[in-house]
Amino acid sequence: MRALSKHLTQKWHEAFMRLSQRVLAPFGRETSSSLCLPLSGECQSGKVYLVGAGSGDVELLTLKAARLLMQADAVVYDRLVGDDVLALIPRGTERYYVGKARGHHSVPQAEIGALMVKLANAGKSVVRLKGGDPTIFGRLGEELAALAAAHVPAAIVPGITAASAAAAYMGIPLTDRGHAQQLRFVTAQLCREDGTPDWASLARKDETLVFYMGLSKVDAICHGLRQAGLPDDWPIMLVANASQPEQQSLVGTLADMPEQLAAKPLPSPCLILVGSVVSMVPASPSASLAGIIKTVDPA
Missing domain, CATH: 3.40.1010.10 (Tetrapyrrole methylase, N-terminal domain)
Incomplete structure (x- = not known):
């Protein structure tokens, strides 16, 4: 493990040095060569x-x-x-x-x-x-x-939260001026005594909803949002193991997602994104930002 740790550290150092040399090239060779990681x-x-x-x-x-x-x-x-x-x-x-x-x-x-x-x-x-x-x-x-x-x-x-990673690796923003002016993180593990979210306040078309720990509650989430006024064809996306090699996803609507998930179960951890930004997911996974990040050699 120590050898792997040294290998990863050296890999990061070399990548940052290459980047710094490119950025600082106009300011002279001495400045870029003396730069080090903080x-x-x-x-x-x-x-x-x-x-x-x-x-x-x-x-x-x-x-x-x-x-x-x-x-x-x-x-x-x-x-x-x-x-x-x-x-x-x-x-x-x-x-x-x-x-x-x-x-x-x-x-x-x-x-x-x-x-x-x-x-x-x-x-x-x-x-x-x-x-x-x-x-x-x-x-x-x-x-x-x-x-x-x-x-x-x-x-x-702090670390990069699953919501940011899931959206980025699916090639979409969490917010967009034409889709969402608000972003809300919601835990699906209901802790209140009545055990029911305020679906009316969540059923908005001008925001992106992100449900954490909600894989077992997809049906309840879809039903609650539809009952509160969101249309049946409102976009929803499930992303399991976001940013990892085994990442899996399902994209659909509030009406069809429970059936999709039953036909193609996803593992935990799984994140749920609801909102019109989901409509921006590229049709082909290879066209997504995740594909670009994974396949382009920075060298």
Whole structure:
């Protein structure tokens, strides 16, 4: 794993150096040759870093997240963190898997908080690695509260959330002046006592809706939005494993998506996008932005 970590770091360094040389060429050879990546700083002992692992593609990981992974004494990570990201963790670093699957929590949330506190109090620098962006439906508030109660210092490192990745890799914007003036993130894991979203407020034609953790509730989402006034032919898209090699998608309407999903089941994690921006998805997957990103050699 250490060899792979060094390989990926060198690969990123070479790519950035090529880019910097091209951009700074008009200003002289000396300026471009002296440029280096701003990978400065250290993991502090007794501190917890709540780090976003991004959507799955290791190249979408932030430089800060990569640096912290390589420096930390211990990494506490979730199920949705990809193998390529985990490969950045040097051999010898303590690893603690606390992943959760739908309908099954392998480690209770309170125990995750207690584990982070225990590691930090032992003088270790700790990375709490969470899929996507930890501030978006990542139960970050509970973990911050646990750390604060134990007087453990913490820092948040954002990551690319699944909504951004899913739209980008399908070749569409999340918002567009002709389609959506608003963007709303919604958790499909209903936490309110009545268990029913305010469908009337969600059924708007001037915004993009993104439902997280909603694969098992596609039928209810489509029905609720139609009952609240959105037309049967309103566009909807499901994207599973966004930005990863195994990415899968279904594009359809509120009326036909439940039937589509029954005929072609998708795996979890799966994101649901609703809105007229979905109509901008290229007809051919090879024409999408995802195809361009994956096939063009930057060299």
